[in-house]
Amino acid sequence: MKVFISCDMEGISGIVFSKEVDTAEKSEDYRKACEWMTQEVNAVIEGASEGGAESILVCDAHADGRNIIPEILSPRADLVRGLSCESRCGPCCYASFILFAHSLQAEGEWFGVWRGCIECCAGR
Numbered sequence: 845m846k847v848f849i850s851c852d853m854e855g856i857s858g859i860v861f862s863k864e865v866d867t868a869e870k871s872e873d874y875r876k877a878c879e880w881m882t883q884e885v886n887a888v889i890e891g892a893s894e895g896g897a898e899s900i901l902v903c904d905a906h907a908d909g910r911n912i913i914p915e916i917l918s919p920r921a922d923l924v925r926g927l928s929c930e931s932r933c934g935p936c937c938y939a940s941f942i943l944f945a946h947s948l949q950a951e952g953e954w955f956g957v958w959r960g961c962i963e964c965c966a967g968r
Contacts, residue, residue, distance in 0.1 A: 846899040847892045849885060849921070853906035856881050867907040881906070882913045889918040 853865045857880065863869060864877040889900055900921040904912040909926040917923055 845895070845897050846901070847897040848901050848903070849888050849892070850903040850905045851881060851885050851888075851912070853877060853881050853911055856884055865906065867911070878911050878913055879916070881911055882916050885912060885921075886916075886918045889921045893920050 853859065856877065859865060859877050859880065861873065863871055864873045866874055885902055889902070892900055902912065902917065902921045902923045904910065904923065904925045909924075912923060912925070914923055914925075
């Protein structure tokens, strides 16, 4: 089984203030939030691996895509950073986990930056 994990920072456990997700400020709060984000993705990677995943692709989907810390990301996964969503989906589409995303659907219509990924994955 192949798994695609796309993770946005809003909604990560422990994140409650906007300054924790502010990539422009690069505060200590933001750096800590990056650690939490990476740890939560690692938990999904561990679960997917235990569930039989043979290939795991992780997409850093917050802001400019440079928030997951590669040095502490599980070596069981490949990381895609800093690209548009459509190119992040790459070899669509695996079993998909979209973690902590902004609103994805309104009145039955997919919208926003996730549309290409959702349509790509839904067709597989």
